[in-house]
Amino acid sequence: MTANRPGLLIPSVITLTGLAVLIALGTWQLERKAWKEGLIAALRERVSAAPAELPPPQARLNAGEAEFTRVRLRAAFQGDSAFLYTSGSALRDDVKAPGYFVFSLAVLPDGRRVAVNRGYAGDRNVPVPAGPVEIVGSLRWPDDSSWFVADHDAGANVWHVRNHLKMAERQGWGRVAPFYIEQESPVPPGGVPHPAPLRPNLPNNHLQYAITWYGLAAALLAVFAVWLARRRHPGPPPAGFAN
Numbered sequence: 001m002t003a004n005r006p007g008l009l010i011p012s013v014i015t016l017t018g019l020a021v022l023i024a025l026g027t028w029q030l031e032r033k034a035w036k037e038g039l040i041a042a043l044r045e046r047v048s049a050a051p052a053e054l055p056p057p058q059a060r061l062n063a064g065e066a067e068f069t070r071v072r073l074r075a076a077f078q079g080d081s082a083f084l085y086t087s088g089s090a091l092r093d094d095v096k097a098p099g100y101f102v103f104s105l106a107v108l109p110d111g112r113r114v115a116v117n118r119g120y121a122g123d124r125n126v127p128v129p130a131g132p133v134e135i136v137g138s139l140r141w142p143d144d145s146s147w148f149v150a151d152h153d154a155g156a157n158v159w160h161v162r163n164h165l166k167m168a169e170r171q172g173w174g175r176v177a178p179f180y181i182e183q184e185s186p187v188p189p190g191g192v193p194h195p196a197p198l199r200p201n202l203p204n205n206h207l208q209y210a211i212t213w214y215g216l217a218a219a220l221l222a223v224f225a226v227w228l229a230r231r232r233h234p235g236p237p238p239a240g241f242a243n
Contacts, residue, residue, distance in 0.1 A: 008228075015224040019217050026213035033206035043068050043200040051136050057112065061179065063141040068200060071139060071181065075106035075114065076132045082167040083124050084117075084159040091198045095120050102126050102193040103164060103180070105173040106135065113173060115164035115180040119193035126193055137181040138198050142166075 051070040055061055082103040089095040099122045106116045109132075116135065118126075142163040145151055151161040152170065159167060164180040167173070183195040 008231075011224070011227070015220060018220050022213050022217035022220065026210045026217065029206045029210035029213060033204065033210065036202065036204045036206060040200070040202050040204065043202070046070065047138065047198055047200060054108070054112075054114070057177075061139070066139050066179070067141055068198060069139045070136065070184075072134070072136045073106070073108060073114070073181070074132050074134050075108045075116075076130075077104045077116070077118075077128045078107050079105045079128075079173060080171060081118075081126060081128060082159055082171055083157070084162055086120070089120075091200060092120070092196050093199065094194065094196050097122065100124055100158070100193075101162075103159075103167055104128060105168070105171070105176070106133075106181070113168075113176045115168060115173070115176050117164075117180060117182050118188075119183055119195035121193040129188055134186065135181060135183055136185045137183040137195070139179045140182045141179055 046068045047070065049070055051072040054071045054073040055066075083100040084103060085098070086095065086101055087098045099120055102118045102121055104116055104118055106114050108114065116137065117140070140162075142165055143161055145161055145163070149160045151163060151166055152159050164176065165178070168176045182198055184197045185195060187195060
């Protein structure tokens with residue numbers, strides 16, 4: 001008596017489905033690689049361009065098209081500052097120890113209000129400069145709230161999420177622009193808080209991810225080929241097996 005061998009249909013369908021998914025994932029990673037390379041090139045161009053005038057209120061800006069654009073403005077700082085705790089920065093190589101980014105309200109001569117990250121400080125003993133200041137910096141957009149970290153520690157009066165809109169509401173700054181300014185100059189007397197140019201450094205590991213998915217597809221195909229070869233050419237029955 002000969003043992004029944006499994007059919008080809010179900011294993012073939014499973015294998016083809018798996019191949020299709022793995023190849024699609026690899027191709028998607030290659031598409032992401034091209035998108036990321038374009039984004040990195042755009043950001044490098046923005047941070048190296050000459051600063052432009054601050055966009056007018058009616059300008060319809062979004063983070064994808066305008067983030068990290070360098071701007072200049074003349075404004076006076078008002079009110080109390082908000083302090084964002086940081087343990088380091090992926091955009092600044094001068095922030096080496098835990099400290100704070102100092103957010104302050106800047107009011108332009110025409111009355112517009114803009115939040116400005118004036119720079120890094122080791123503690124919260126940071127004065128607000130008097131008089132108008134010629135500011136150069138980059139446009140940034142707020143981060144989303146986190147499920148795991150509170151936006152604001154009311155007891156310590158320290159922020160943990162970079163969201164200038166919520167800072168403005170809590171600090172009583174009034175209505176501010178949808179973006180904030182990451183100040184790079186001037187450096188204030190005494191150097192605190194310390195501003196600096198931003199250096200976007202986005203990871204681009206999509207080629208490695210694509211190779212991984214394509215490699216898994218090749219491994220799946222190899223396993224199926226071995227299984228199929230053994231099905232078509234089964235070895236001799238074990239010793240003592242009776243036909």
